[in-house]
Amino acid sequence: MKKNPIVAPSLLAADFTDLKSEMDMINRSEADWLHLDIMDGRFVPNISFGMMMVEAVSPLCNKVLDVHLMIEEPEKYVADFQKAGAEYITVHAEACKHLHRNIQQIHQLGIKAGVALNPHTPIQVLEHVVDDLDLVLIMSVNPGFGGQKFIFETLYKIRQLKEMLESRNSKALIEVDGGVGLQNAEKIMAAGADVLVAGSAVFKASDPESVIQSLKAIGNIPRYEV
Ligand code: DX5
Ligand code: ZN
Numbered sequence: 075m076k077k078n079p080i081v082a083p084s085l086l087a088a089d090f091t092d093l094k095s096e097m098d099m100i101n102r103s104e105a106d107w108l109h110l111d112i113m114d115g116r117f118v119p120n121i122s123f124g125m126m127m128v129e130a131v132s133p134l135c136n137k138v139l140d141v142h143l144m145i146e147e148p149e150k151y152v153a154d155f156q157k158a159g160a161e162y163i164t165v166h167a168e169a170c171k172h173l174h175r176n177i178q179q180i181h182q183l184g185i186k187a188g189v190a191l192n193p194h195t196p197i198q199v200l201e202h203v204v205d206d207l208d209l210v211l212i213m214s215v216n217p218g219f220g221g222q223k224f225i226f227e228t229l230y231k232i233r234q235l236k237e238m239l240e241s242r243n244s245k246a247l248i249e250v251d252g253g254v255g256l257q258n259a260e261k262i263m264a265a266g267a268d269v270l271v272a273g274s275a276v277f278k279a280s281d282p283e284s285v286i287q288s289l290k291a292i293g294n295i296p297r298y299e300v
Contacts, residue, residue: 078293079263080247081286082107082140084273085131086122086220096277097134103286107138107162109251109271111220112155114145117169118218125151125158132159140269142190142251144217145169149176156183164188164211164249167199177206188249192217193225197235207246209269210235214262215252220273224253229265236266256285259292 083105088096100108108131113122128141141160145151148165149172155163163180167189170176180187188209189200193216200210212232215222232248239246247268254262255275262270270289279285 077263077268078290079259079267080106080249080269081289082109082249082269082271083276083282083286084109084111084220084251084271085127086111087273087277089277093131094134097131099282101136103283104290105137105276105286107140107269108135109140109142109273110160111273112141112143112145113218116146117166118144120218125154128155128158128160138162140164140249142211142271143169144190149179152176152180153183156180156185160185162186162188162209164190164209166190166192166217167195168192173199174203174206177203181206188246190217190251191231193228197231197238200235200238204238204242204244204246207244209247209249210239211249211251212267213252214250214254217252221278222253224258229261232262232265232267256288259289263292 111122113120115121138161139159140162141155142164146169152163165176177187186208188211190211192213214224214228249269250262250267251271254270254272276282276285
């Protein structure tokens with residue numbers, strides 16, 4: 075089946091000293107979403123940026139703002155991220171004691187809700203919430219840092235998830251995050267992904283717009299079986 079990915083460059087790899095130019099590039103490009111990685115130094119061993127960055131970028135960026143919360147107790151902050159401009163908020167299953175409630179809370183804010191799974195977390199944790207989800211984010215590296223190597227095992231997990239979503243008639247999107255680039259995007263899409271997050275592959279490239287364009291064109295080539 076021919077399908078082009080939703081392409082979501084990750085701001086984490088952008089040049090923070092020149093965000094205006096980076097956002098101009100994103101706006102000119104074929105990117106669909108902008109992915110924002112929020113890290114708290116507790117859930118993950120790194121601190122990135124918070125809602126003030128989302129708020130700063132929001133008026134500069136005309137793409138969908140896709141906020142990935144790698145934080146403990148996300149329920150305390152989701153309303154602030156929505157106010158800052160988030161259109162999708164994704165929480166980690168491993169960080170939520172009350173995942174079902176947290177998903178409801180995001181929906182009550184009038185935006186889309188996603189759940190992220192670390193590489194070791196089985197998709198079965200989604201069994202009783204999957205019907206409520208707009209998105210499932212499959213981590214293909216251990217969260218906390220950009221520029222890591224894609225974990226190959228993830229391809230099987232994407233396939234498993236795709237089967238689960240199909241069997242439940244779910245419309246949730248499968249987003250894949252970590253180590254994604256032109257070298258593996260085709261396989262990731264063939265495994266069942268809908269959204270490709272790419273940080274380093276886009277922002278560290280000499281021609282980021284053409285990388286985005288090539289990622290976007292992935293569905294134009296015949297399906298590749300893994
Ligand atoms: C990792 C983040 C990713 C990161 C991806 O914890 O969730 O979104 O920005 O960066 P790359 O594409 O460089 O692996
Ligand atoms: Zn992310």
